[in-house]
Amino acid sequence: MRPASTLPAGRHEQPALKETLTCEQLEATFRDDSMAATECSYFARIAEIEGEPEMARALRELAEQHAINARGSLDLLMRAREPLTGRPFGNTHANVSALAAFYRGDAEAQQARSRTARNEGFSDISSWFASLARLRHAHGERLAALSTTRDEP
Amino acid sequence: MTSYDAGSIVVLEALDAVRMRPAMYVGSTGAAGVMQLVIEVLQNALDEALAGKASNIRVTVDAEGTWTVEDDGRGMPLDMHVSGRPIPEVLVSELHAGGKFKEGAYKLPGGLHGVGLTCVNALSSHFVLEVRRDGQVWSGRWALGRRIESFRRVGTTGVTGTRVTFLPDPTIFGGERADPQAVERWLRSQCWLTAGLACTLTRPGGTVQFSSDEGLAGFVRWLGGPHELVHPEPIVTGSSGEPQVDAALLWTRAFAEELVCFVNHVHTPLGGAHADGFRAAVGHALTRYARETRLLDPGEPLDGSDAMEGLVAVLSVRMRDPHFEGQTKTRLLDTVAGRAVEDAVGSALAAWLRGHPVEAAAIVGRAIEASRARTASRRASERARYERVEHLVDKEIYRQQFGIRSKNWHTSADWITNAGLLGLHGGSSKMSEDSVILDVCCGSGVVGASFKGKVGRVIGLDLTPEMVALARTRLDEVILGDVYEIPFADNTFDGVCNREVLHLLPQPERPLSEIFRVIKPGGQFVVGQWVPFSAVDGPWMFQIVKKKQPLFVNNLYDEDMRELLSGAGFVDVTTEEFLQWEDIDNWIATWETPPLHRHQIKDLYVHAPEEVRAVHPFEISPSGAIRDCWRWVIYSAFKPA
Numbered sequence: 088m089r090p091a092s093t094l095p096a097g098r099h100e101q102p103a104l105k106e107t108l109t110c111e112q113l114e115a116t117f118r119d120d121s122m123a124a125t126e127c128s129y130f131a132r133i134a135e136i137e138g139e140p141e142m143a144r145a146l147r148e149l150a151e152q153h154a155i156n157a158r159g160s161l162d163l164l165m166r167a168r169e170p171l172t173g174r175p176f177g178n179t180h181a182n183v184s185a186l187a188a189f190y191r192g193d194a195e196a197q198q199a200r201s202r203t204a205r206n207e208g209f210s211d212i213s214s215w216f217a218s219l220a221r222l223r224h225a226h227g228e229r230l231a232a233l234s235t236t237r238d239e240p
Numbered sequence: 241m242t243s244y245d246a247g248s249i250v251v252l253e254a255l256d257a258v259r260m261r262p263a264m265y266v267g268s269t270g271a272a273g274v275m276q277l278v279i280e281v282l283q284n285a286l287d288e289a290l291a292g293k294a295s296n297i298r299v300t301v302d303a304e305g306t307w308t309v310e311d312d313g314r315g316m317p318l319d320m321h322v323s324g325r326p327i328p329e330v331l332v333s334e335l336h337a338g339g340k341f342k343e344g345a346y347k348l349p350g351g352l353h354g355v356g357l358t359c360v361n362a363l364s365s366h367f368v369l370e371v372r373r374d375g376q377v378w379s380g381r382w383a384l385g386r387r388i389e390s391f392r393r394v395g396t397t398g399v400t401g402t403r404v405t406f407l408p409d410p411t412i413f414g415g416e417r418a419d420p421q422a423v424e425r426w427l428r429s430q431c432w433l434t435a436g437l438a439c440t441l442t443r444p445g446g447t448v449q450f451s452s453d454e455g456l457a458g459f460v461r462w463l464g465g466p467h468e469l470v471h472p473e474p475i476v477t478g479s480s481g482e483p484q485v486d487a488a489l490l491w492t493r494a495f496a497e498e499l500v501c502f503v504n505h506v507h508t509p510l511g512g513a514h515a516d517g518f519r520a521a522v523g524h525a526l527t528r529y530a531r532e533t534r535l536l537d538p539g540e541p542l543d544g545s546d547a548m549e550g551l552v553a554v555l556s557v558r559m560r561d562p563h564f565e566g567q568t569k570t571r572l573l574d575t576v577a578g579r580a581v582e583d584a585v586g587s588a589l590a591a592w593l594r595g596h597p598v599e600a601a602a603i604v605g606r607a608i609e610a611s612r613a614r615t616a617s618r619r620a621s622e623r624a625r626y627e628r629v630e631h632l633v634d635k636e637i638y639r640q641q642f643g644i645r646s647k648n649w650h651t652s653a654d655w656i657t658n659a660g661l662l663g664l665h666g667g668s669s670k671m672s673e674d675s676v677i678l679d680v681c682c683g684s685g686v687v688g689a690s691f692k693g694k695v696g697r698v699i700g701l702d703l704t705p706e707m708v709a710l711a712r713t714r715l716d717e718v719i720l721g722d723v724y725e726i727p728f729a730d731n732t733f734d735g736v737c738n739r740e741v742l743h744l745l746p747q748p749e750r751p752l753s754e755i756f757r758v759i760k761p762g763g764q765f766v767v768g769q770w771v772p773f774s775a776v777d778g779p780w781m782f783q784i785v786k787k788k789q790p791l792f793v794n795n796l797y798d799e800d801m802r803e804l805l806s807g808a809g810f811v812d813v814t815t816e817e818f819l820q821w822e823d824i825d826n827w828i829a830t831w832e833t834p835p836l837h838r839h840q841i842k843d844l845y846v847h848a849p850e851e852v853r854a855v856h857p858f859e860i861s862p863s864g865a866i867r868d869c870w871r872w873v874i875y876s877a878f879k880p881a
Contacts, residue, residue, distance in 0.1 A: 136839040138519030138544030210746040210793035218795045221775035
């Protein structure tokens, strides 16, 4: 770290973002905007079907904004960690490694959720989780295969 | 290392570009792409009719799949192009050459605007253009977009018109054919949309002719024909100006809506701004009328999708310079058209409702009925969930749904009576000719009936009295009962058969253990089930099926089925697979699938991820009709001797 005395007057060197409350809040904002983007575009289509084109247009525009905002938060998180796995990310190799790790871990998480839903009597939701677990596993394998191909001399 | 310099840049000849990326121009290299070629040629003929210069379109398709489209319009201009070639030759061999780019020749043209005829030429193994104009007959011939015979004068004539003959290139389209019935529907539609137009379609097996002076009213009457009507006469609305909006509406007792939209006579199967405006107009007009007349309880909601349920409608918009999503014009983007449709249809429909109080009460009553049914269906689904927590199944929900569906059971989906699929069930039998088998959850009894002649006696079991009555016409004996508590003693049957039910049954292990219990040692169990093609299309299929059928609880993969069977104690599991094409529009036109879900199911197909498309075959035709390929697996398993 450079000594504070060498910084231009009125500027401070920023502390590391990782493991801070700000980082957690940035991740929460990323999650919120990602979820809101999905909801807004989904609700826009429902509005179209229900014959509410003005509402649909407004919701689509909101969805676009949320998606852009989510990417803004993701840009800032590159200083710290990838929010799904806590791994470093930023370039394609690191991004794909992080996602492959997410798929591996999430396939198991979805299986556990499937068992919980089944024990609580929600057969359909249990089956949904189990279907996602299979898909996560397939996606993990796909990315792992791509990484292997890329790493080969 | 590859270099990226001037030498690596390939400039393709126009028609080579089309042949290299055909789907980019005509949407598909399957049957839908062939259909698009036919439509492109037809659209050119229609443009002459819309310009008031043609009144007849004659279409012929022969047994080899060669199409001929002929109109009695002006014929293409025979002047020389600045390139020194006759204009018709330029029109079929240059992209973006056509009379539709300049105002004057055609006021509101359809087609791909200068791309269409050129694409047809490029993608045909045989292409002949014949023009009759100014007392002369001119003709030219091409193959795969390459000129075989130059376009030249070949005779004289007293009539005018254009004739195009082409055979879609089998090396591009793999021998796929355009569906003559879809062409028939297109011609029929255009006769209703275009006053004074007569069309003829000749195909192996006969000729049909169309012409009508009934306009859009005739069109909706024809669309609504198979259904019971809520009101006898169509509601017809029209507005002049820009855009010009014409519509006809007819409410039926069917579950699905059918809104057929056109922009400048081009069918837009995915709708767009004009369809959105139409839905808004109908929803608002009916809701406002229902509130004004107190047909709707205070505070009771009425969704736009409820207002559309059972509605058969045709919407025609004519406008200058429309903008579409994609080259094949499946969805209109202009919001100005949406607002024009909302205003025109909304005000006309509101006035009609006020002037026809008896019919209006029937139409609004239909929408309120749909809304209340949707609410009841959701509640039933919630109730089913609570029941399941206690490991019980609410049999009343099954009885209600399948009781209603029994009325049109055999026509409600192809898979139910598909002979190939049923044949694999009966054909799996390893039982002796004097065996007695049980068809559990037998429905109308078609699966059990597929074992007839192979076993001695087939007994059916079903929960729904209506289905029991249907099955009694096919099986030797049918009993009202529950698969969770099969009303027979242990080791009663030589075999049990079942199809496409386990995915509706919470805790499928329980009915399977019941089935195992009633089979004699050494007896056979034959069960058919559709399954996803792979892990990749599983969640996508889950969403489609769950939206169609709220009772769907188990997305069963092939591995799950094998595990369930071995878990129940069955051994020697063998399988046979069957690919079956289902008409999705028909499959989702049922009581248990609300209008919103029908739209969302279609969206799931239209926007299916590439990853899914790579493993799961399905087709969307230019008219928007969806056919899905279902992977059926028929499992044969045995109770240990």
